[in-house]
Amino acid sequence: MKTAVIGLGLIGGSVAKAIKENTQHSVFGSDIVRSVVLRAKLTEAIDEELTPERLGECEVVILALYPKDAVRWLRDNGARIQKGALVVDCCGVKKYVCDRAREIAAENGFVFIGGHPMAGIERSGFDFSNGAMFRRASMILTPYGDTDIRAIERAKKFFLSVGFGKITIRTPEEHDRIISYTSQLAHVLSNAYIKSPTAPYHSGLSAGSFRDMTRVATLNPAMWTELFFENRDNLITEIDALAERLTEYSRALKENDADGLRRLLEDGVMMKALCDKAEETTA
Known part of the structure; x- marks a missing residue:
């Protein structure tokens, strides 16, 4: 063929x-x-x-x-x-x-x-x-x-x-909605995370977490700009929702709310377990 x-x-x-x-x-x-x-x-x-x-x-x-x-x-x-x-x-x-x-x-x-x-x-x-x-x-x-x-x-x-x-x-619509979270948001987050003024000082004080978080910061700007704009509504929704979730962690720290922070962390652990189980089921 x-x-x-x-x-x-x-x-x-x-x-x-x-x-x-x-x-x-x-x-x-x-x-x-x-x-x-x-x-x-x-x-x-x-x-x-x-x-x-x-x-x-x-x-x-x-x-x-x-x-x-x-x-x-x-x-x-x-x-x-x-x-x-x-x-x-x-x-x-x-x-x-x-x-x-x-x-x-x-x-x-x-x-x-x-x-x-x-x-x-x-x-x-x-x-x-x-x-x-x-x-x-x-x-x-x-x-x-x-x-x-x-x-x-x-x-x-x-x-x-x-x-x-x-x-x-x-469907094309399902793909774009889900991929805005599983791929596009991850690239935005990684690209934003590496811009911290602390990043240049990571050597000797970083390991797997830093590597995982920054891996896709090395992206193709022209390609990803086009992809982001062709799926802008879905991606905006995911970025805004993530910003709100991050604010919850900041608020708990500012208010010395250890119980609230623990609940946020426990919720994340539980969601990760649910996602892993779902992946095993569909594998």
Whole structure:
């Protein structure tokens, strides 16, 4: 089977490598940076560069671009995609992309299903891509209610074949609401936490907690700005709610309310246990 990967950065490069390492599919890749395409071919992450002619031969197309770029690429190239081909994006927000891609797919006769691989690192670019990145990870798919079940099964089979351990199905709206908490808020918090004037003095006085809290502070500002704004309402809700919860801890300390602080900490411990149990149940 012939597969196209558009965008050979961290995610796209890793997808291309995972396909090559786990299947017999041919992979054609493209990137706006010519040297990246050459490195991808040299390292055998792709078989050949993607051309308009080869695009028309591909049965699966993976879009590993920023949301606006993904939509723009579909508008520019939708007519070249093979009829009936499966197109899946890897963007971190889904409603913005899916609403627009759904119309383009209907106009051009291919199948579009939103996707979001739940794996990554705090670095970006092809040089950090890894074919093992998705091993045992969850791949979120966000089909609309009228998506053909055969297309969904086709997408599930494809992503499991390249190394994903689990397929999670959500609507685009559910995805964006939950991801604003599980991913986007975590990046905001980490980025804000490292700005403390105390941070430069952490050496010798920090360990795992500091590393965990600051890991994703090393983010891609351009990409995350776009993701945050395309999901701004959900993210604002989560940021404001977190600010209110933090204020409760500050208030307890200011008022010398040891019992109140203990209750807040106990509530957090209990919620963590509930989340861990829920994860074990769905694993």
